Amino acid sequence: MPEIEYKKDLLQIIKAFNAAISNSRLYTFKHPQVKQYIELTYLELDRILQIGQEITLIVIGENLVFNNQTVQDGGPNIYQFVTILQENNIERITFIEGLSKEILYQLIKDLASSETTALKSSEHIKLGKVEIRVDDTELSQDESLSDNSYENLKDIISLRDATLSEIKGIYRDIKIKKKQLDIRGVEEMISAFVKGFTQGINPISMLASLKSVDEYTFTHVINVCILTMSQAESLGFSGEHLYQIGVASVMHDAGKLFIPEEILNKPGKLSREERxxxxxxTTKGARYILGLENMPRIAVLGALEHHIKYDGTGYPLIKGKWNPNIVSQMIAVADVFDAMRSRRSYSPPKSTELIIKILTEEKGTAFNPFLIDSFIKLISM
Ligand SMILES: [Fe+2]
Ligand SMILES: [Fe+2]
Structure with missing residues (x-):
């Protein structure tokens, strides 16, 4: 089927789908008009699925993406469809060949109701978050968590999301080389993380998922902060030291702001010069942090050393035998773990299992063996 026709058909499905939802919200689910629109949605969907077998629609920001392209010219229909999915916390929906009318009825009924708890993937309709990160622990009430820690986890998640914009602000300030950075909001986030660690909440469940590709740096920084601090806390760091380690991890990639974006976000392989x-x-970040008044000294080392490996290889090249600080070594573990979990232009995300295998293989060469053992213990709680 030519692409253009496919898109026209997709728009038909979306229109009928929207109409089914709004009519069932307006009348009742049993209203003949609702039935009529669901039938129409089903017929159109089934026709395409028989040819294409699968349709996946992804919500990124306000846009709907189909076949790696934003669906243009959809006007209010697309807007309405995206809103319905967002209201139900769905970032990705896949319809698979063999979809029955009953399943579609159920989906529309669930989407139209204000209860989102009923929504579940089935064999022919898969619902989920955008698979930019894998193994995202859902915010479901884990049996091992007491009511109290579950409530705290929810608090941590909302504070973490709120801090994302503050981190953006800090990185924006770095870009314009402001001498005074406002890190007050980060302080609050860091204390929330500490509270979570001391209650035994698994750090993996606190990690942020990437909503859009241009948020990579900020999401990455928050995740490196969580993973570094949980290592530090488990090794006995506390109070002001733990806080400073948190700040150091937030600042570890500050130097990236001084690298041209075309190189930083270049898809595919980098040339030797670009690399x-x-x-x-690393050196640019360290030099910049050194010039700031309100930064702990450990943040300078973290920025400088987080790509120096345990055996002294990596970069930047420093003359003589250089042992990176223990905090830089913890940042390095967190940094590599988060990078491997995320889908970058050049590589797909890896499962936690595979990452653990890779980290274990590099014990003693790239990473401090003691840190790797304790990190694996932490994330497998
Ligand atoms: Fe880095
Ligand atoms: Fe990094």
Missing amino acids: AIIETH
Whole structure:
């Protein structure tokens, strides 16, 4: 089927789908008009599924993406459809060949109701978050958590999301080379994380997922902060030291703001020259943090050393035998773990199992063996 026709058909499905939802909200689910629109949605869907077998629609921001392209010219229909999915916390929906009318009825009924708890994937309709990160622990009430820690986890998640915009602000300030950074909001986030660790909440469940590709740096920074601090806390760091380690992890990639975006976000392989430019984010970051008044000294080391491996290889090249600080070593573990979990332009995300295998293989060469053992214990709680 030519692409253009496919898109026209997709728009037909979306229109009928929207109409089914709004009519069932307006009348009752049993109203003949609702039935009529669901039938129409089903017929159109089934026709395409018989040819294409699968349709996946992804919500990114306000846009709907189909076949790696934003669906244009959909006007209010697309807007309404995206809103319905967002209201139900769905970022991705896949219809698979063999879909029955009953299942579609149930989906529309669930989407139209204000209760989102009933929504579940089935064999022919898969619902989920955008698979930019894998193994995202859903915010479901884990049996091992007491009511109290569950409530705290929810608090941590909302504070973490609120801090995302503050982190953006800090990184924006770094870009314009402001001498005074406002990190008050981060302080609050860091204390919330500490509270979570001391209650035994698994750090993996606190991690943020990537909503859109341009938020990579900020999401990455928050996740490196969570993963570094939980290591530090488990090793006995506390109070002001733990707080400073949190700040150091938030600042570890500050130098990236001084690297041209075309190189930083270049899809595909980098040339040797481009790689060398990216590698300067360590020294540039360290030099920048050194000039700030309200930054702990450990943040300078974290930025400088987080790509120096345990055996002294990596970058930047420092003359003589250089042992990276223990905090930089913890940041390095967190940094690699988060990078491997995320889908970048050049590689797909890896499962936690595979990452653990890779980290274990690099014990003693890239990473401090003691840190790896304790990190694996932490994330497998
Ligand atoms: Fe880095
Ligand atoms: Fe990083």
